[in-house]
Amino acid sequence: AQTVTQSQPEMSVQEAETVTLSCTYDTSESDYYLFWYKQPPSRQMILVIRQEAYKQQNATENRFSVNFQKAAKSFSLKISDSQLGDAAMYFCASGYGGSQGNLIFGKGTKLSVKP
Amino acid sequence: EPEVTQTPSHQVTQMGQEVILRCVPISNHLYFYWYRQILGQKVEFLVSFYNNEISEKSEIFDDQFSVERPDGSNFTLKIRSTKLEDSAMYFCASSSFRATEAFFGQGTRLTVV
Numbered sequence: 001a002q003t004v005t006q007s008q009p010e011m012s013v014q015e016a017e018t019v020t021l022s023c024t025y026d027t028s029e030s031d032y033y034l035f036w037y038k039q040p041p042s043r044q045m046i047l048v049i050r051q052e053a054y055k056q057q058n059a060t061e062n063r064f065s066v067n068f069q070k071a072a073k074s075f076s077l078k079i080s081d082s083q084l085g086d087a088a089m090y091f092c093a094s095g096y097g098g099s100q101g102n103l104i105f106g107k108g109t110k111l112s113v114k115p
Numbered sequence: 116e117p118e119v120t121q122t123p124s125h126q127v128t129q130m131g132q133e134v135i136l137r138c139v140p141i142s143n144h145l146y147f148y149w150y151r152q153i154l155g156q157k158v159e160f161l162v163s164f165y166n167n168e169i170s171e172k173s174e175i176f177d178d179q180f181s182v183e184r185p186d187g188s189n190f191t192l193k194i195r196s197t198k199l200e201d202s203a204m205y206f207c208a209s210s211s212f213r214a215t216e217a218f219f220g221q222g223t224r225l226t227v228v
Contacts, residue, residue, distance in 0.1 A: 033214075037158075043204055045158070045219040091158060101148045101210045101217035102171055105158040 002027045004094050006106035013082045014114050020067075021077045021109045023092030033095035034068065035103065036077045040088040048090070050100075051075065079111075087113045117141040119220035121207050127226045128197050136192045136223045138207030146213055147190045149182065150206040151175065152222075158206065164190065165213070197227045 003026045013019035025034065036048040051059045051068050058066050063083075067076045079086055092106040120139040128134045140147050149161040162172040164182050179195045190209070194201055204224050210217040 042221070043152075043224075044221050045206060045208075047216065047219075050216070093158075097171070097213075099146075099163070099213045100215055101146055101208055101213070102163055103150075103158075103160055103217070105160075107157045 002029075002094055002096050002104045004092050004104050004106040006092050006109050008109045009107070010110045010112070012112045012114060013079070013086075015082055015084060017082055018078060018080045019082055019111065021079075021090050021092075021111065023075045023077070023106055025073050025075060025092070025094045025104075027073070027094060027096065029096060029098075031098055033100050034066075034075045035093040035095070035100075036064070036066070036075075037091045037093060037105075038086075038088045039091060039108070045091075049077065082113050084113050084115060087111055117218075119207055119209055119218050121205075121220035121223050123223060124221065125224045125226070127228060130199060130227055131196050134194050134197055134225065136194075136205050136207075136225065138190045138192075138209075138220055139188055140190055140207070140209030141218060142188070144209035144211050144218075146170075146210045146217070147182075147184070148208040148210075148217060149192045150208065150219075152204040152206065153200075154203070161192070194225075197225075199227050201225060202227045 032053045034051045038046045063080045089108045093103040147164045152158045181193045204222045207220045208217040
């Protein structure tokens, strides 16, 4: 069975600083997708960044980037120049069966941003 | 920008009652999903739906749950006899194809009393 593990229940970062959120996963599939979702207090699920497992190059989206280590089954999210609006729950997720909609989520990391 | 719409945003129901949660997926999408998030816990996959059939379901999706696409626009999740532990946020999502991005709705908060 696929699993996604986020070992940091809470993290804190100073505004304008950089923070890295950790995620490990386990899958027997060769082709899969990995995601980071942001969930603000409104509880809307917002896609932050996506990585296709067959791509070696790490995905980046503006201030968000990932460090994808396929052999280690590690998928961390780096947030640069943190802003107050980045404060939220962050969920790591893995898609299975070649799907981007069949997702297994981790338990989440609550990120606080200090002014 | 097209979006997935869920109604109602919050529903309160008595234990044992049937409840239907409604979703309007993005219009040209073919794959539909329901997820559940119990307060303070992780988001859990319930079911995926394609071509008027369930394509996958999780262990959570037992006989008390059902899904339907009653017309060309709505996608519903029915819970037959609600229990207290069904209280959660329910998210609908849709995607064009299986291997394309799934877009989430804003969620329906279900409270069973």
